[in-house]
Amino acid sequence: MNTAKDISDKIGRDTIMAAMGVKKRVVQLYEQEGAFPASWYLKLCKLAGQSLPHCAFKFQ
Structure with a gap:
């Protein structure tokens, strides 16, 4: 799960x-x-039930 599409x-x-x-x-x-x-990171992590890779989000 490394991209937004994967998520x-x-x-x-x-x-x-x-x-x-x-x-x-x-x-x-x-x-x-x-x-x-x-x-969106925290909410999507909660929905996924796991930590998600930072590379799938636009962090500064």
């Missing part, structure tokens, strides 16, 4: 959309970029 595949796009309050297109754009916003 979406594991957690589910609908789950991410609901948790982050965004539309499907937003999730798809981040998947294409390969990384989610850093502000």
Whole structure:
């Protein structure tokens, strides 16, 4: 699970959309970029039930 797409595949796009309050297109754009916003990290870790790789997020 090293990319945003890998994370979406594991957690589910609908789950991410609901948790982050965004539309499907937003999730798809981040998947294409390969990384989610850093502000999503903790919530997605909680949804995944595990720590996620920092390289799948846009940390400064």
